[in-house]
Amino acid sequence: MTVIGARVGRIGYLAFCTCVFIFLVAPIIVIVPLSFNAEPYFTFTEGMLRLDPEAWSLRWYREIVENEAWTRGLVNSLVIGVSATLLATALGTLAALGLSSPAMPARRFITGLLISPMVTPVIIAAAGMFFFYTNLGLAQTHLGLILAHATLGLPFVVITVVATLSAFDRNLTRAAASLGAGPVRTFRTVQLPLIAPGVISGALFAFATSFDEVVVVLFMGGLDQRTIPRQMWAGIREQISPAILAVATFLIVFALALLFTVEWLRRRAS
Amino acid sequence: MGLVLPLLIFLGVTFLAPLGTMLVRSVYDPVVADALPATLTALREWDGEGLPPEAAYEAAAGEIGAAREARTLGQVASRANRLQSGLRGVFTRTGRDLREVAEGPWRDAMAAIDSAWVEPGTWHAIRAAGERITARHYLNALDMQRLADGSVARQPEERRIYLPLLWRTLLVSLAITVFCLVLGYPIAHLIAHARPRRAGLLLALVLVPFWTSLLVRTTSWIVLLQTQGVVNDLLVAIGLIGDDGRLSMVYNMTGTLVAMTHVLLPFMVLPLYSVMRSIPPLHMRAAASMGATPAQAFRRVYWPQTLPGVGAGSLLVFILAIGYYITPALVGGSSGQLISNMVAYHMQTSLNWGLAAALGALLLVGVLVLYLLYDRLVGVERMSLG
Numbered sequence: 001m002t003v004i005g006a007r008v009g010r011i012g013y014l015a016f017c018t019c020v021f022i023f024l025v026a027p028i029i030v031i032v033p034l035s036f037n038a039e040p041y042f043t044f045t046e047g048m049l050r051l052d053p054e055a056w057s058l059r060w061y062r063e064i065v066e067n068e069a070w071t072r073g074l075v076n077s078l079v080i081g082v083s084a085t086l087l088a089t090a091l092g093t094l095a096a097l098g099l100s101s102p103a104m105p106a107r108r109f110i111t112g113l114l115i116s117p118m119v120t121p122v123i124i125a126a127a128g129m130f131f132f133y134t135n136l137g138l139a140q141t142h143l144g145l146i147l148a149h150a151t152l153g154l155p156f157v158v159i160t161v162v163a164t165l166s167a168f169d170r171n172l173t174r175a176a177a178s179l180g181a182g183p184v185r186t187f188r189t190v191q192l193p194l195i196a197p198g199v200i201s202g203a204l205f206a207f208a209t210s211f212d213e214v215v216v217v218l219f220m221g222g223l224d225q226r227t228i229p230r231q232m233w234a235g236i237r238e239q240i241s242p243a244i245l246a247v248a249t250f251l252i253v254f255a256l257a258l259l260f261t262v263e264w265l266r267r268r269a270s
Numbered sequence: 271m272g273l274v275l276p277l278l279i280f281l282g283v284t285f286l287a288p289l290g291t292m293l294v295r296s297v298y299d300p301v302v303a304d305a306l307p308a309t310l311t312a313l314r315e316w317d318g319e320g321l322p323p324e325a326a327y328e329a330a331a332g333e334i335g336a337a338r339e340a341r342t343l344g345q346v347a348s349r350a351n352r353l354q355s356g357l358r359g360v361f362t363r364t365g366r367d368l369r370e371v372a373e374g375p376w377r378d379a380m381a382a383i384d385s386a387w388v389e390p391g392t393w394h395a396i397r398a399a400g401e402r403i404t405a406r407h408y409l410n411a412l413d414m415q416r417l418a419d420g421s422v423a424r425q426p427e428e429r430r431i432y433l434p435l436l437w438r439t440l441l442v443s444l445a446i447t448v449f450c451l452v453l454g455y456p457i458a459h460l461i462a463h464a465r466p467r468r469a470g471l472l473l474a475l476v477l478v479p480f481w482t483s484l485l486v487r488t489t490s491w492i493v494l495l496q497t498q499g500v501v502n503d504l505l506v507a508i509g510l511i512g513d514d515g516r517l518s519m520v521y522n523m524t525g526t527l528v529a530m531t532h533v534l535l536p537f538m539v540l541p542l543y544s545v546m547r548s549i550p551p552l553h554m555r556a557a558a559s560m561g562a563t564p565a566q567a568f569r570r571v572y573w574p575q576t577l578p579g580v581g582a583g584s585l586l587v588f589i590l591a592i593g594y595y596i597t598p599a600l601v602g603g604s605s606g607q608l609i610s611n612m613v614a615y616h617m618q619t620s621l622n623w624g625l626a627a628a629l630g631a632l633l634l635v636g637v638l639v640l641y642l643l644y645d646r647l648v649g650v651e652r653m654s655l656g
Contacts, residue, residue: 013460017457031486043499091280092277097273110274114277115653129284248489
């Protein structure tokens, strides 16, 4: 009885887990084939199910490539994302080095402060930034969005670099110093190569954050700062066309590339 | 310390100063006080009974005209209108028609333009709107109002909006946390105790949604759940529901619950996984060898050891859920909106920024308390990504 019971329990457990995994991944996978729909519908047409080549098409991909709104959005997203990432990575790495030094006062409080943009509801940060940046004349500028996105990406850099540094052997910097290297040289030739995977992971997290951010852009961006997520937002709210699914497919491929890079870096680091 | 300083300064300017500005906005509003200073001074002489003295009328007539010239009358009118609806029109009309009036008595002239000027309520509203530093946005955000005699009372039942919404936000966040725990616990367990190769693969299945754009995931739920969507088509095709009985699962609370559970599930699985991975399988075997049934062994040996992960994951999911904006805005329809959506509404549509700031401040305090709790129980230093 107990053997059968255990087996039934085990099967039920595995079935449940399978369902959860399907729940996690299916919504993302289903987007991909639908983006090749020849008709402007959001579901599988009969032709698609019969694998009729007529029912499949690249028309939505052609549309996003030819539509200037999407290409300009991509340029804006890249400009803002790359600048914000560089800023966040530089400041975040420095701060992580400081936080990891044994002489750091009030470490817990400062870490909490540095990570707080991650847990603060974006709508609140965006509202505050709208008020404050408007006073500074930074609303509706690329610079304003770059500063805002760098702020939102910072916690990720701090977290990943601090985690990498916790595995770092301090004797290495002491050895470098005893051999006559100054602090800058020690950092460049000893520390940086060893913590590089953590820094790059953090940078990728920061970039992904900016590349997917829409609320701050909604509040602070003007027509000239429309990014890809902002364009998608408009698409979902106004006229939902399968062109969005084509963009979504592109973003899924992009996410997979980021994920594999980060996992590869993590494996290299450990 | 020197290394942390640049970032602290940066964060001070780009993040803390904006939050500070928002907090100031929630209590400070100089527009009416700046536009009608003499009127407000004259109203200080008024005991609140009957009508104010002629001096107040004269000052108001002059300052309404000046505000019209300076193009600030609209801002003044909309603020007065929030305290007593209808006053927007009164102000605009008065500003326009007063140009025809050359001299007093001003009370009669203004009463002739709009009878609202001979109602004490109008003047109470102007006096209240003239407070430079005010608690009225917070009162408003808590569904309370100040009565004419200065006492504070709750809004009548049918006009209470924000407290029920806050309550709904808490309940929805709690429900999502429970869903995430129920769905996440078994798969975290499966991944934590699988062989390394398979564990890596299964973990990737959790991380793919984690990395995928939030807008993409929200779009997919719209595609899947809408009336002409994939799930409904499937249910019709296998005959579970008729073509006319398609379920509405999106643009309502169901949409918010499903999509947000999906979005936040990885934040539950990852902390659970990292705790479970450190529990040796030997413990369960030892419990079994001493005669415990699997259920007993789980309840008495395994579950207590996973509590830190349960706490960390649940708190994180709850914190992220109560401030969520994008997903409810896109898939929530009107019944699936949360408190953040109300902040956005007052920021972008009603332009009642003081109220938006007050609602935001209340939400911020809530999140801050939970964040401190998280730091106490888990430690922010131990927050990890994947």
